[in-house]
Amino acid sequence: MTETSAPSFTEWLRGRSEPDWTAVTTHPFTDALFEGLVPAAKMRSYLVQDFQFVDDFLALLGSALAKADRYSSRLAIAGSIGVVTSEENTYFQRAFDALGVGESDRTSPALDPATTAFRELMADTNARGGYAEVLTVLTVAEWSYLEWAMRAPAAAPENFVHAEWIELHNNHGFRRWVQWLCGELDRVGAALDERARARCLRLFQQATRCELDFFNAHWD
Numbered sequence: 001m002t003e004t005s006a007p008s009f010t011e012w013l014r015g016r017s018e019p020d021w022t023a024v025t026t027h028p029f030t031d032a033l034f035e036g037l038v039p040a041a042k043m044r045s046y047l048v049q050d051f052q053f054v055d056d057f058l059a060l061l062g063s064a065l066a067k068a069d070r071y072s073s074r075l076a077i078a079g080s081i082g083v084v085t086s087e088e089n090t091y092f093q094r095a096f097d098a099l100g101v102g103e104s105d106r107t108s109p110a111l112d113p114a115t116t117a118f119r120e121l122m123a124d125t126n127a128r129g130g131y132a133e134v135l136t137v138l139t140v141a142e143w144s145y146l147e148w149a150m151r152a153p154a155a156a157p158e159n160f161v162h163a164e165w166i167e168l169h170n171n172h173g174f175r176r177w178v179q180w181l182c183g184e185l186d187r188v189g190a191a192l193d194e195r196a197r198a199r200c201l202r203l204f205q206q207a208t209r210c211e212l213d214f215f216n217a218h219w220d
């Protein structure tokens with residue numbers, strides 16, 4: 001009777017992942033990005049590693065597509081796969097050109113430990129997780145990026161490498177996709193038993209930690 005405002009599953013997951021969640025979404029790397037003040041060498045290493053991250057992320061989206069429990073969910077996920085494989089992809093190529101990234105660093109760079117840890121978490125979730133677990137890891141990666149990017153001031157930095165990286169993560173379509181993801185995880189989470197919910201929480205916390213380590217690896 002007093003349960004008028006129980007937190008949603010995703011709000012509960014986020015709240016239980018503090019203080020790391022706020023450390024990610026207010027990270028100094030993102031503040032510097034807003035001002036166009038990330039040094040080129042740091043922006044380069046970050047994007048080179050992130051391009052490797054995006055490959056496994058795409059595989060995880062494919063896993064969600066396969067594991068979804070209904071057609072309308074598969075359609076929403078397919079739409080997001082289309083975005084990752086079109087607009088995002090040309091951003092990386094143009095940014096790499098601007099930053100002078102050579103061929104081997106585009107295709108097979110030495111991986112930073114933070115990149116490897118994140119890739120392993122995604123690969124494990126892909127191999128062993130069900131739909132709820134896959135959604136959990138996707139939600140951390142997308143929601144945390146939306147949250148930092150929504151903090152951007154109205155004036156964009158001059159350099160397109162900085163400006164477009166912000167715009168990719170706070171545009172209307174991306175906001176709607178993250179809203180869909182959170183709503184989907186809330187829907188699927190409502191049907192889980194306590195043990196399965198606890199598994200999702202552990203994954204949410206691990207993925208949040210991976211996001212923090214990823215930013216920290218390119219900032220000091």
Ligand SMILES: Cc1ncc(C[n+]2csc(CCO)c2C)c(N)n1
Nearest residue numbers: 050053054057084088141142145214
């Ligand atoms: C470390 C890291 N975490 C999350 C994202 C966010 N993200 C991953 S793939 C993708 C495409 C849109 O669905 C977006 C926004 C990132 N780039 N790098």
